[in-house]
Amino acid sequence: MTALDFSTHQKTDRPATAALIQAHDLSLRYGNKTAFAAVDLGIRAGEITAIVGPSGCGKSSFLMCLNRLTDLVPEAEVTGQLRWGDWDLLHPKLDTTCLRRRVGMILQKPNPFPLSIWKNLTFPLAEHGIKRKADQQQRIEQALQEVGLWDEVKDRLKDSALQLSGGQQQRLCLARALVLQPEVLLMDEPCSALDPISSRRVEELVQEMRGRYTVAIVTHNLAQAKRLADRTAVFWNEAGTGHVIEAGPTQQIFDQPHHPLTRDYVSGIQG
Amino acid sequence: MQTSSSNSTSNGPRPDWPAIAIWTIATLITATFCCILLDILWHGLGQLSWEFLTTAPANAGRDGGINSILVSTGLILLVCLSVAIPLGVGTAIFLAEFARGNPRFSRWVRRSLDILAGVPSIVFGLFGYAFFVQRLGLGFSILSGGLTLACMVLPILIRAAEEGFRAVPDGYRLGAASLGLSRWGTLRQVLLPSAMPGLVVGLVLGIGRAMAETAALIFTSGYVDRMPGSVWDSGRSLSIHIFDLSMNVPGGEQQAYGSALVLILLLIVINSFASWIAQRYRLGQQGR
Ligand SMILES: Nc1ncnc2c1ncn2[C@@H]1O[C@H](COP(=O)(O)OP(=O)(O)O)[C@@H](O)[C@H]1O
């Protein structure tokens, strides 16, 4: 099995309804604290999957499994199955560099590097072997156009990225992920540190990504989940451990929730 | 209970004793420092001249200048820093970036470093004598002195540099990792420049301690005041020169004052140069 080789992978191989990334009985422990357990969840290709739930129920931890950022936390231990088609994403010898090139991530707090806007984008490109000036130029312009930042920054690409506003910084981080042309984007509350207008802006960008990228987005904003997501998964804390209590089409989750906790949560009574 | 009873018996605002004590102590310390500085300036300024800096000491240092002393000081510092900086920054990077999975080990290393930083310099001097001078056979030489000083400033340098790396926001590390960037590239492009202020602080503290050192050098680099031919020769540092002139050489006070003034000026120059580098690094990092 070519478990570690991503290069031959084709997105069109699978029917659109099947999950692109499938978690099965996935659990994560930090030392003796279990962040979440027994999670069965599929992230479907080309769709937007929202992950909602109260704080501390393992939503961020779940996202971090999908690009193996858990490798950075020494005491983190992931068990169960996590597959992308035939590939075992939990394999200890998995090429995480390659995985992370195909799975981009945006965090809650915008984190552009303390470099110029231009360098923020050329640095990841150069690290991934895209060193030709023309290639870089083309990809950077495309990514900045895509996040609606090109007209705002095209004359000040040499300025520090830290001089941008919070919303612009977040869009730059999005562009920084997009220059690597990923297939999957993980977003961990990308709007919650932003002002309402910037937040709206980022939400629109996510909206436009439907069909072109596979998006998993953690959000505290239920209205946002309702507007954005094709499917929604509800995480819940049970005895200090996160579980998925319900997952399905967004409309069903909000209109006919099966689980009583989901019903209370989406109607604003709980959580 | 007690405070409320004493409060009720006193009328009017009570003097704020702790604040007064702190201000008094601060003023006294600053005043003492200013007195010393003024004293050195007053006596030393008359000595200062181009000739003083460029002629060799004569008559046990009572006459002539300090050219050989300056060269020895520079060489000792050069040996010290060229060992201490790579080793110190490397260790700091290891502790702050790579030893995270092993907190017990790094806590142990950190505690040892803190103890080392508090060891009196005479102990380093004896160690340097036993190890570099005798065991490694380097003799009384600038090399022995510089290496001993390196041992002495390493703990300070490492701890300050490590703090510099710890002050770098974790978002940079997470962001870089989630882009699949190599650790080396992240270190060079993002972490090192961001940690620069901490590195410079460590460097300035280390150089300050090295320049002021006498006890660790007497047994290692020696106190021959001739112009050194190479790092294998013995050489006398500025601080030892000052010590010798004021303690062992009757009539050497004027020259001691002159040398002390040079030492202070050197420290000021090094300090400003270091903060200039830090500043430039930060600007350069943003403007590229
Ligand atoms: N690095 C870590 N080490 C130990 N425990 C952690 C770590 N990160 C998160 N946790 C714990 O795991 C649980 C889930 O956290 P998280 O995934 O951040 O939840 P959420 O994103 O849903 O708020 C929390 O109880 C948190 O305290």
Ligand SMILES: [Mg+2]
């Ligand atoms: Mg979270």
